[in-house]
Each structure stands twice: as structure tokens, then as C-alpha cells.
């Protein structure tokens with residue numbers, strides 16, 4: 001018997017297809033061949049800031065135990081299923097498949113996976129590693145998919161992880177409106193609070209478990225354990241039949257993409273970073289309604305942007321002031337000659353600066369706020385008519401309407417990898433000791 005790790009990536013495109021659907025088809029075929037799974041299928045989200053990514057930038061790894069004679073058959077089966085179900089007509093879809101045999105995933109592959117999740121890696125790096133570890137591989141078109149496929153093999157999810165059960169639609173329903181009972185989603189969300197996450201966006205009431213594209217996914221429920229998400233799935237009602245479902249173990253909702261930077265000058269384009277700084281410019285509203293402000297440290301400064309859909313963050317960003325000490329998290333973008341910008345996913349307010357503002361005095365007679373009577377003419381009260389030349393503006397400590405703490409983008413605009421507030425304190429590690437019986441159908 002051998003342990004076989006099958007990674008694949010980049011089979012989908014914005015117009016359809018879905019890498020997890022290929023995983024679901026393969027699960028059924030592999031089970032029919034009689035192989036044993038040594039983990040739930042791993043759904044690995046990669047660096048969300050890669051400029052050429054498709055929608056979710058998710059790669060898959062199936063980890064199985066099988067008879068050595070079966071390896072060849074399995075390789076051919078995987079290749080043909082990936083080929084038949086990939087959208088290779090699309091210019092940026094370049095599928096890749098990687099097979100690794102062995103009980104333990106080597107350290108270099110695990111480190112490679114971390115870099116692919118947090119950074120940009122070159123395809124040569126993947127090719128060199130595959131050669132030194134005797135991986136069998138198949139790359140279509142430009143073969144960029146090999147990078148993600150190898151990263152999926154290397155990310156063994158021994159640190160923090162979550163689960164998602166994904167249900168799939170029958171092919172005849174693809175592209176049509178999803179017939180889901182929204183009320184049952186709300187009920188499930190209420191009942192499973194703390195054990196599932198991002199089912200519903202609280203600010204807008206929008207249901208978040210269904211994608212909106214033409215892909216085969218019906219809905220997906222994310223949560224803390226396999227048992228939780230399968231239980232939640234049982235509560236969902238729909239008038240559309242589900243073709244199949246698979247339970248995935250994943251790095252979603254874990255902040256695996258974020259890397260702490262020692263200083264602002266270390267930040268590079270397309271990284272996902274956590275960095276401390278002091279607010280150095282007042283938040284500005286820029287076209288398309290983004291809020292932009294800058295932070296600095298002793299090494300440099302960088303722009304931070306909160307986008308329109310991110311309600312909570314934008315509200316906080318609007319109220320920042322020069323001198324506030326904050327920590328920001330997000331992906332780093334650069335465009336042309338513009339300076340780097342951090343697209344904010346989170347802000348932690350560490351220390352709010354207390355600003356003194358000069359305010360007009362209050363009227364001695366009626367206590368209303370007075371107005372300037374003109375340069376050198378003192379103040380007048382527009383309510384009772386009282387005037388005075390003797391009184392002056394007063395310095396008042398500005399009342400900040402902000403509290404210290406962590407603020408996260410609203411669920412509807414969170415990336416797959418963003419750890420939502422409700423997951424703080426629920427981090428876990430290690431693989432599950434055993435697998436649930438009904439983790440897939442068929």
C-alpha cells in the first residue's frame with residue numbers, strides 16, 4: 001500500500017467550472033475503486049492578491065491510501081476527469097495536476113505551500129521541487145496550475161483550519177436560479193451561531209451560502225467541525241435536488257494569507273500583510289467612494305484603502321485621525337506608478353490620539369454656541385443677541401466616537417481566507433483522529 005497525495009488547481013474560469021466539482025467527481029470514482037481516504041479532501045485557498053487568479057483561487061488535494069498497482073490507473077483517471085471538466089477555452093485557465101507518494105509531506109513542500117498562500121512564487125520553483133521529490137505531474141497550457149497543485153499537496157492543514165460542506169447542482173440546473181428556501185438558511189444561521197460562519201450578512205440580510213455564478217455549486221456551509229456543517233446542511237430546505245455533496249477541510253477563515261511585517265518598508269506588491277503604523281493623513285473620500293488614509297512608521301509610509309462595500313471598516317476608517325496607533329491587515333496592490341496600497345480587511349485600533357480642537361465659546365446668557373462677529377470683533381450670539389469682545393475660543397479635548405479593538409470587513413466582502421470575528425478564540429490544530437461516515441454522497 002502507498003499513500004498518494006493528488007493536488008490539482010486552476011481548472012475553473014469566471015464563466016463556469018469549479019475545481020471543487022472536479023474533486024467531488026473524483027471522490028466518487030476513487031471510492032468505487034476501493035481506495036481509502038486518509039483525510040477529508042483539502043480545499044486550499046491561495047494568495048488572494050495574485051493578479052491572474054480566477055475567482056476564489058482555491059486548489060484541491062485528495063489524500064488516499066491505495067494499492068501500488070492502482071497508482072497508474074488513478075493518474076490516468078484524474079488526468080481525464082480534469083481535462084474533461086476544465087474550462088480550457090478560457091485564456092487564464094491553465095490546469096495542473098501533481099502526484100506525490102509518501103507517508104509524510106516533506107518540509108520544503110510545506111514551506112512552499114505557505115509561500116504560495118502568502119506571496120507570489122515562480123513556476124520554476126514548483127518545477128524544481130517536483131523534480132527533487134519525484135512528483136508526477138501534468139500541466140496543461142502554460143502549466144501555472146502546477147504551482148497551486150503543488151501548494152495544495154504541501155498544505156497539510158496541521159494548524160488552524162475549518163470545514164465546508166459543498167453541495168452541487170444537477171448539470172441541467174447549471175446557470176439557472178438557485179431554488180433555496182431562504183428562511184431555512186436564516187433559521188440554520190440562528191441555531192448554528194458560533195459553530196458555522198458567514199451564512200448571512202447581518203448588515204444587509206443577504207444570504208452568503210450560495211455563489212451567484214453559473215458554476216455547479218448549489219451552496220456551501222462553513223464552520224468549525226465536520227459534524228457542525230453536516231448538521232447545518234440537514235437544516236437547509238430547497239425545491240431543487242442536490243446531485244452530490246462533499247465535506248472539505250480547509251484553510252478558509254484562518255487568516256493564513258496574512259504575514260506580519262516588521263516594518264512598512266518591507267511590504268511588497270501582492271503580499272497579504274499585518275503591519276503596525278501611526279495614521280499620518282486624514283481619511284479622504286476618493287472616487288467610487290473609497291476611504292483612503294496613510295500610515296507611517298520609522299521606515300516609511302503606505303496608503304490604506306477601505307472600499308465602499310466594507311461597511312464596518314469604512315465607518316472606522318472615516319473616523320481615524322492623525323496620530324492614531326493602529327494595526328492594519330490586507331492585500332497589497334500596486335497599479336502603474338501609484339504608490340502601494342493596502343486593501344483593508346481588518347483594522348485594530350491600539351491607541352487613539354486625543355486631539356485638542358478649538359471651539360467657539362458658549363453664550364454667557366443663554367448657553368448657545370456663539371458665532372464669530374468678524375475678524376477682531378469678538379463673538380455674538382445669534383439666539384439672544386449677546387455680544388462680547390473679551391471672550392476667546394476654547395481648546396476642547398475631542399470626543400472620539402471610537403472604541404479600541406478589532407474591526408473586520410463585513411461578511412459579504414470578506415475573502416475566503418479572512419478570519420471572521422466569530423472565529424477568534426476557536427483556533428485549532430492537528431488532523432481529525434477519524435473521519436465521519438457520511439462525508440460525501442455519492
Ligand SMILES: [Zn+2]
Pocket residue numbers: 363364365366367368381382383384385386
Ligand atoms: Zn445667547
